[in-house]
Amino acid sequence: MDVFAGLFGGFSIAFTANNLMYCFLGAALGTAVGVLPGLGPAATISLLLPVVYALHSPATSIIFLAGIYYGAMYGGSTTSILMRIPGEAASVVTCIDGFEMAKKGRAGAALAIAAIGSFVAGTVGVVGLTFMAPPLAEFALRFGAPEYFALMLFGLLLAVFLSGSSPVKGTIMIFLGVLLSNVGLDPISGKERFTFGIVALQDGFDFVTLAMGMFGLSEVLTTLEEKGGAEFVTKKIGKLFPTAQDWAESKWAVVRGSLVGFFTGIIPGGGAVVASLTSYAMEQRLSKNPEEFGHGAIAGVAGPEAANNGASSSSFIPLLTLGIPCNASIAMIFAALMVQGVTPGPFLIGEHPDIFWGVIASMYIGNVILLILNLPLVGLWVQLLKVPFGIMGPVIIMFTVMGCYSLANEVFSIYVFIAFGIVGYIFRKMGFEPGPLIMAFILAPLIENSLRQSLLMSQGSPAIFFTRPISGTLMALFVLVLVGQLYINIRKNRRQDAGQTN
Amino acid sequence: MTIQERRAGLFLICLGLASAYYGMFQLKIGTIGQPGPGAFPFISGAGIVILCLAWIIANPVPAGACQALWEKGQLVRPVIAVAVTTAYAVLMEPLGYVLSTLVFLAAWQVFIEREKWKKTAMIAIIGTAAMYFLFVYLLSVALPEGLLEDLFL
Secondary structure, eight states, rough: OOOOHHHHHHHHHTTSHHHHHHHHHHHHHHHHHSSSSTOOOOHHHHHHHHHHHOOHHHHHHHHHHHHHHHHHHHHHHHHHHHHHHHHHHHHHHHHHHHHHHHHOOHHHHHHHHHHHHHHHHHHHHHHHHHHHHHHHHHHTTTOOHHHHHHHHHHHHHHHHHHHSSHHHHHHHHHHHHHHHHTTTTTTTTEEEEEETTTTGGOOOOOHHHIIIIIIIIIIHHHHSSSOSOOOOOSSSOOOHHHOOHHHHHHHHHHHHHHHHHHHHHHSTTTTEEEEEEEEHHHHHHOOOGGGOOOOOOOHHHHHHHHHHHHHHHHTTHHHHOOOOOOOOHHHHHHHHHHHTTTSTTTHHHHHHHEEEEEHHHHHHHHHHHHHHHHHTTTHHHHHHTTTTTHHHHHHHHHHHHHHHHHHHTTHHHHHHHHHHHHHHHHHHHHTHHHHHHHHHHHHHHHHHHHHHHHHHHHTOOHHHHSSSSHHHHHHHHHHHHHHHHHHHHHHHHHHHHHHHHO | OOHHHHHHHHHHHHHHHHHHHIIIIOOBBBBBBBBBBHHHHHHOOOHHHHHHHHHHHHHOOTOOHHHHHHHHTHHHHHHHHHHHHHHHHHHHHHHOOOHHHHHHHHHHIIISOOOOOHHHHHHHHHHHHHHHHIIIISSSOOOHHHHHHHOOO
16 A cells, blocks of 8 residues: 555545644643643543543544643653653653753753754654554564464563563563453353452453553542642743754754654553653763763753654554554553454554544644644643642542543442552552553453464464464564563672672 | 562462462363463462562561651542542432532542632532533533432533
């Protein structure tokens, strides 16, 4: 299929008034979420899943939700630079140098370079998505159940090791996610699992309830711990245009950030957070003046901000071509598609070209919208930070509560939601990230099905996963990464122990 | 590792053991070639047990380390928020959406934000009206009806 013909068709879908409006709404809402600390894109998308059902158009809803995801990457930098609080997780490193720049009265330059870097990288990411996704989808058509099984295992493994927190905790969360997804009727034997006679549990937990509790409610509870709002570092934004020297210092950082972002975004478990951290480390290493990092180096803002946007665009590649969500936000979008009866995967481009190309085309438009929203209008978003949490908190809860209730018009799901919120809150306190749990919860039924199908194909021989070329390669990679990572961890621990005894 | 982490680990071990037992004896695991309904509960339960054991054994709690998970008073507002939200869920069907939302918003402002009654009333009324408008007119969600809806709408 011709890429240009597809893209042209996509633009004709994205440019309809309705889709254009939702693209704008998504981008604006994403920026807002990015600006507001304590509410990330994954939480917001989960809050809006019930709204999405009402749209009755998978293409429109994904255009909307995608806008929230990449819009949040733009907005996140604003809070990092002005308040030294990451608006969302992928902007953590922007706090370091962005804040230092703001202290020196160069907040405007920092905001501008973040927005421009985001735009460049976002666009690079979408161009990459446009040209890489179709051939990858075609390749993925050769995948059968064993390949999917191997791919999902490998994806979950990478998600654990790249998530940044402890791999042991990450793996525990994966197993817990699998366990939670087992609740309900077994799809093959029809036997009830973990229902304990409760009728409402027969259909299992709804992932919307789970995600809203783990992301939405637990974030509200965490924010409530702190009394009083955050303080502005500076209210003066200053000149919004970078100087010639700023350009010279940051242009290669933007280019490198875009590429780093693009490639980390494709890897399962990668995504915006990892991309921005990698880019920061890389810029620091490549810089002629590494001592400036931490004291207001503009490359330390440009690189990571470009990287998180590049990654947010390219993480749509595995979703749209393989049907594998590679981070929590994408998992929410995956879920939104599934709920509307669309299975993301290699068949998407052929069966639903409107979704595939419409979403891609909308991302080109969305990036332009976001550049306008974030550069001249940045002052507007800063006002948003004045909304007290006494209003934001209950609004988030009212949304989530209604979202749960409207799933089946019953109060039981609100109780489940509250329970997951409490569990998620305690997990957060202990340093367990909810991301891998949600990913495992969504992938577990697919893993279970592909495992059982594979074993049917091979008449019960698990050798099938190792003898087929693609799944064999993936399994070999799985073992390689696992063993390699264990080896690195053990060596690191030994070195630490040795350091302690000395 | 903190004491709390060890407790969490021990709790998860119990959970893992229970689910592995449940998968093995109640649901039947099946064979490698033909996994039964209990296979995944067993695998994930066993996985949790093994990982938590390794985690606890590899990271002993340093002697004298006693750091509270919550600082003093830090837990108050989250606990009230959970209580208020639970009350909201309990009251939703008996009172209907409008009345229960009014109560929820007022309770939040009074107990969590410690606002004065005037501001509380204002936030509760405006907030409820806005949410009602949003859900009913923009999103056409079916809301539980109660006393106020019967009287006025």
